[in-house]
Structure formats: structure tokens, C-alpha cells
Amino acid sequence: MDTLLSRAEIPIIDLAHMGTAEAPVRSGVRRVAAQLHSSLAGKGLALLVNHGIPEERLRAVYRALDKFCELPPARRAAYLRQADAGDNHGYVPPGCERFSGGEVREVRHAFNVARLDRGLPDAEVPGFSDVAAALADDFRRLAALLLRALATGLGLQGDYFLRSHARMMQSGNATCMRTLYYPPLGAEPTAGLTRCGEHADYGTFTLLAQDCEGGLEVQLPNRRWGRVGHLPGAILVNAGELLETWTGGNYAALRHRVVVPEQEGARCRGRHSVAFFVHPDDDTPVAPLALTPAEAEAQTQASGVATPPGRGLARLMSAPAGKPSPKHSPIYTAYQHLQMRLRETYAS
Ligand SMILES: O=C(O)CCC(=O)C(=O)O
Numbered sequence: 001m002d003t004l005l006s007r008a009e010i011p012i013i014d015l016a017h018m019g020t021a022e023a024p025v026r027s028g029v030r031r032v033a034a035q036l037h038s039s040l041a042g043k044g045l046a047l048l049v050n051h052g053i054p055e056e057r058l059r060a061v062y063r064a065l066d067k068f069c070e071l072p073p074a075r076r077a078a079y080l081r082q083a084d085a086g087d088n089h090g091y092v093p094p095g096c097e098r099f100s101g102g103e104v105r106e107v108r109h110a111f112n113v114a115r116l117d118r119g120l121p122d123a124e125v126p127g128f129s130d131v132a133a134a135l136a137d138d139f140r141r142l143a144a145l146l147l148r149a150l151a152t153g154l155g156l157q158g159d160y161f162l163r164s165h166a167r168m169m170q171s172g173n174a175t176c177m178r179t180l181y182y183p184p185l186g187a188e189p190t191a192g193l194t195r196c197g198e199h200a201d202y203g204t205f206t207l208l209a210q211d212c213e214g215g216l217e218v219q220l221p222n223r224r225w226g227r228v229g230h231l232p233g234a235i236l237v238n239a240g241e242l243l244e245t246w247t248g249g250n251y252a253a254l255r256h257r258v259v260v261p262e263q264e265g266a267r268c269r270g271r272h273s274v275a276f277f278v279h280p281d282d283d284t285p286v287a288p289l290a291l292t293p294a295e296a297e298a299q300t301q302a303s304g305v306a307t308p309p310g311r312g313l314a315r316l317m318s319a320p321a322g323k324p325s326p327k328h329s330p331i332y333t334a335y336q337h338l339q340m341r342l343r344e345t346y347a348s
């Protein structure tokens with residue numbers, strides 16, 4: 001059984017004195033920047049407290065998602081995520097994702113909210129878009145503050161990442177708020193089922209709020225898996241694959257999963273969470289920060305990867321012939337990287 005991680009193993013960052021996205025407080029940003037840097041470089045994650053997102057906003061979204069999941073399957077089907085739509089918006093019923101690979105079924109309902117102006121089930125669940133928009137706006141502001149701290153912690157200008165994340169939750173940017181409901185699984189353990197298989201997130205970083213059921217496990221740098229547990233009101237921030245590439249591997253993308261609880265009581269209860277996936281604007285070249293954006297752009301074009309290539313990440317990341325093949329070679333845009341990852345995740 002994986003152990004509960006101690007508070008010493010998961011850094012806690014207090015955002016109380018950072019100001020707001022519109023009016024950041026310099027001294028507060030600098031302090032958080034240093035903590036964020038050591039947390040992401042050392043562990044790939046941190047728990048954020050005093051982040052400004054009221055618990056009630058989260059609960060309202062959990063309730064709206066419950067109502068949606070209670071609808072008959074045919075009515076839910078009207079909101080299915082469209083694989084060819086170019087964005088990640090819409091409903092994903094249980095069993096569609098393949099984080100684990102193989103035959104393991106992932107039992108969860110996901111409603112990916114990538115746009116607030118269409119494809120939301122207000123006709124079935126009155127008020128869905130209001131509660132989703134209020135929460136998404138809070139997450140977007142929190143993400144903006146953290147992007148500022150992230151840049152400061154890496155010795156860059158405060159708005160360095162804000163410039164490449166200017167369109168969060170709008171077209172041309174894949175930032176997405178994924179609302180999640182994991183239904184009860186029954187008293188008997190069932191082989192071949194999991195809640196969410198082991199994976200790293202694809203973007204810059206993810207903000208994750210979970211209800212009091214717990215179940216999230218993370219892999220620490222010593223490769224040991226541990227349970228995060230539940231710190232009331234805290235939001236987890238974890239590094240994604242693009243941030244790993246940007247930092248030349250310095251902030252490793254955190255591998256994580258949600259397991260089926262061992263206790264019978266917990267298996268018989270549902271679980272809710274919301275993951276806010278922060279992505280750069282689609283045309284952002286993803287390159288280690290030692291390169292200037294112009295150099296990165298030149299490398300992206302020189303690679304000849306003009307359209308989403310549909311091959312493995314390893315191939316995309318391999319350098320042109322005759323050059324060394326660094327793991328974090330900058331030859332794709334944020335859009336290309338995400339499309340490739342989504343095709344792998346939803347492959348049937
Ligand atoms: O539900 C959770 O706690 C984690 C979800 C997750 O990791 C994901 O959807 O990428």
C-alpha cells in the first residue's frame with residue numbers, strides 16, 4: 001500500500017500576500033516565486049493555500065456535474081467531446097481515456113470546459129455555465145498570478161509567461177477546466193478498473209482541487225508513489241510536460257494517478273475533482289528557456305514540422321540528423337504537442 005505523504009514531503013505555499021492578477025504585490029510575488037521554484041524543481045508539485053478560490057465555487061460545480069451525470073446517457077451524448085473539433089471541449093463518459101494503456105478501464109465522467117460560450121448543458125442543468133464560468137475565471141486569475149511567480153522564480157521578466165498565455169479559455173489556446181466525477185465502485189474490488197491511470201499532464205502546469213475523498217497519488221523524484229491526502233481548501237499545482245521542456249528538465253512533469261480506494265466505505269462513495277490545465281497559446285514554440293523566443297521559432301520552422309505529425313513524442317523530440325538528440329529539443333509548438341497527446345489518450 002502506498003503511504004500517505006507527510007506535510008514535509010509536499011511543500012505548502014501561502015499565497016495570502018501576493019495581491020491579485022491585476023495588482024500583484026512585488027514582495028509577495030518574489031517570496032512565492034522562490035518557494036514555487038524550489039517546490040517545482042525539487043518535487044514537481046506544491047499545495048497552495050489562501051489562493052482566493054472559495055470552496056463554495058467548487059461545490060457548486062460538483063453539484064452541477066452530479067446533475068449532468070444523473071441524466072440518461074442519450075441526453076448526455078448531445079454534449080460529447082468531438083475528436084475532430086480541434087479543441088478539447090465537451091463530455092467524456094467513463095472508459096474513453098487510456099492513460100494506463102492496455103485493458104484497464106478508467107471509470108470517471110469528465111466534462112471538459114474549454115469554452116464558456118458554447119456546448120454547455122444549461123438546457124439540461126440550468127445554471128451550469130454560470131457556475132462553470134465563475135470558477136474558471138477564478139482559476140484563470142490564479143493561473144496568471146502563478147505564471148508571474150514562475151517567471152520571476154526563473155529569473156525572467158515577470159510577464160514572460162503571461163505573454164505566451166494571453167488567450168487562456170479563448171480560441172487559440174488549449175487551457176481547459178476539466179470537471180470530474182468518479183462514481184462509486186461497489187463494495188467488492190473489481191479487476192481491470194481504475195479511477196485515473198498513471199500519467200503526467202501535457203501543458204504548462206495544472207491546478208487541481210479535490211473533494212475530501214482523496215485518492216490522488218503522486219510519484220516523487222525517488223520514484224516512490226505516495227498519497228497526497230486531503231488538506232482542506234488546498235489546491236495542488238503540478239508541473240506539466242511543456243514546463244519540463246521549457247525548463248530543460250529542471251521542473252519535471254509530475255506523474256500522478258487516482259487509485260481505487262482500498263477501504264470498502266470509500267469505494268462505495270463517489271469522488272469529485274476539478275483540474276485546470278494551463279496551456280500556452282497554440283502558436284507558442286516550446287523550447288528550453290536558454291533559447292530566445294526568436295531562436296526557438298527558427299528551430300521550430302527548421303524542423304519542418306508544419307502540421308500536427310501524429311507520431312510519437314520521442315520522434316518529435318529527436319533532433320535533425322547530425323545533431324545531438326537532447327530530450328528537450330525545441331521542435332514543436334504547444335498546439336502540435338497537445339494534438340499528439342490527445343490522439344494518444346483517446347485512441348480506441
Ligand atoms: O481527479 C484527479 O484528482 C486527477 C485528475 C487528473 O490527473 C487529470 O484529469 O489529468
Ligand SMILES: [Fe+2]
Pocket residue numbers: 199200201206256275
Ligand atoms: Fe492529470
